Amino acid sequence: MKIVLKTGFWILAAGLLFAACTPEAKKDLGASRNILESLAGTWKLTKATQVDEDAAKKGFPFKELDITSLFPYTNFVLTLNLANGAPSTFSTTPGSSPKIIKLTSGNWAVDNAEYPKDITLTSGTTTEKVTLGGYPVGALTTLKLKAERKDASTGKLLISYSYEFAKQ
Amino acid sequence: MKKLLSFIFLIVAGLSVNAQNPTFSPSIFNAEDQVTLTIDVTGTGMAGAVDAYIWIFSNPDLGGGADGVTNGSWGNSSDAAKMTAAGTNKWSFTFIGTTLFGQSPAQLKSFGFLVKKKDGSAQTPDYKPYFFDPLVFVPTMLRVFPAKVGADDVVTVNFDRTYGVTPNEQRMTPVSATVTVYDETGSQVGSPLTVSIRNTASTIWSASFIPSVSFTPGTGHKLAKFKYKFNGTVLDPSGASSNVSSSETEVVLTTMQ
Numbered sequence: 001m002k003i004v005l006k007t008g009f010w011i012l013a014a015g016l017l018f019a020a021c022t023p024e025a026k027k028d029l030g031a032s033r034n035i036l037e038s039l040a041g042t043w044k045l046t047k048a049t050q051v052d053e054d055a056a057k058k059g060f061p062f063k064e065l066d067i068t069s070l071f072p073y074t075n076f077v078l079t080l081n082l083a084n085g086a087p088s089t090f091s092t093t094p095g096s097s098p099k100i101i102k103l104t105s106g107n108w109a110v111d112n113a114e115y116p117k118d119i120t121l122t123s124g125t126t127t128e129k130v131t132l133g134g135y136p137v138g139a140l141t142t143l144k145l146k147a148e149r150k151d152a153s154t155g156k157l158l159i160s161y162s163y164e165f166a167k168q
Numbered sequence: 169m170k171k172l173l174s175f176i177f178l179i180v181a182g183l184s185v186n187a188q189n190p191t192f193s194p195s196i197f198n199a200e201d202q203v204t205l206t207i208d209v210t211g212t213g214m215a216g217a218v219d220a221y222i223w224i225f226s227n228p229d230l231g232g233g234a235d236g237v238t239n240g241s242w243g244n245s246s247d248a249a250k251m252t253a254a255g256t257n258k259w260s261f262t263f264i265g266t267t268l269f270g271q272s273p274a275q276l277k278s279f280g281f282l283v284k285k286k287d288g289s290a291q292t293p294d295y296k297p298y299f300f301d302p303l304v305f306v307p308t309m310l311r312v313f314p315a316k317v318g319a320d321d322v323v324t325v326n327f328d329r330t331y332g333v334t335p336n337e338q339r340m341t342p343v344s345a346t347v348t349v350y351d352e353t354g355s356q357v358g359s360p361l362t363v364s365i366r367n368t369a370s371t372i373w374s375a376s377f378i379p380s381v382s383f384t385p386g387t388g389h390k391l392a393k394f395k396y397k398f399n400g401t402v403l404d405p406s407g408a409s410s411n412v413s414s415s416e417t418e419v420v421l422t423t424m425q
Binding site for chain 1: 195423
């Protein structure tokens with residue numbers, strides 16, 4: 001009798017464990033996000049931050065500075081256009097702001113259409129690269145761009161600038 | 169007129185050569201990095217020498233300096249100070265700052281050197297100062313943010329009264345900063361810029377500018393360095409306000425990509 005009860009207990013326990021491992025029904029992930037479409041539009045700069053990357057790496061006390069109000073950065077406007085869902089032309093209107101992007105117009109491209117990380121701006125033979133710091137999708141409405149400044153002789157990253165834009 | 173032009177050309181050429189001599193590999197190094205310096209001694213007392221020895225010292229003009237452990241004595245340089253031939257009139261020497269000077273990264277700020285014959289019968293002028301990339305943050309009265317900046321960067325110069333050296337620097341209330349910019353030949357670019365300041369902490373005042381926005385170098389030249397100082401007021405014993413300035417310091421602009 002004892003053996004029957006013991007065997008029954010183990011069969012019941014195994015059954016419970018097996019049932020617990022049954023996968024739940026997959027939920028719908030919703031429509032895939034189109035990052036490129038979210039990047040397109042006219043963007044006005046709202047915040048500029050300067051980071052001393054070398055100081056940050058060494059743990060020095062002065063690493064970051066909000067430079068938004070030091071110069072009229074908030075006048076800077078960036079427009080990114082799409083053509084047939086692909087990056088096409090861009091333009092910048094610095095106004096009295098420092099030229100965070102020197103090129104005034106040209107074409108833009110991304111390194112990966114589905115999940116872009118780098119945006120390359122081209123005008124003739126001149127190119128500038130900025131890195132995306134965040135996609136303006138879903139609840140996030142801010143376009144974040146980052147520009148790096150490296151020592152020309154060593155390639156060492158010394159300074160980075162982070163820019164936040166609001167859609168107009 | 170031709171002679172004058174030739175003279176000016178020679179001066180400019182001389183300054184250009186001097187600007188690239190000595191060279192360092194890597195170009196940025198801290199006190200714990202191995203660095204190789206290469207020096208062209210053409211036109212000095214060491215031109216044509218068969219052997220060359222380095223005489224090296226830390227923190228020139230700053231205090232707290234030490235001689236290189238390889239120096240030996242002036243009349244009989246150590247064999248460890250012997251430099252390696254790197255071409256006609258060119259010599260190189262490889263070292264690690266902390267090992268060479270027996271000082272910590274916090275103590276080592278800069279170094280200088282000269283090249284000499286083993287017996288000291290001939291030598292070059294002093295070459296100095298060359299700064300180590302700091303490994304340890306040392307608070308100072310004058311500080312630039314970021315520590316390395318290019319001509320197109322936002323440059324913020326800071327004055328911290330806590331670290332003032334002279335009585336005036338310890339008492340002054342800053343009202344402005346003066347920035348003077350130089351090109352790669354050492355010529356001043358435009359007029360000094362007076363920048364308004366802001367109080368960023370109880371004893372810290374800051375001023376920001378963008379070199380390439382405020383200064384335009386001559387055709388064919390580039391902005392190479394700047395000097396800055398803070399101006400302010402102190403009260404004299406009678407209670408009257410008088411104008412004073414801090415000491416001035418120099419910042420070399422980094423070529424960025």
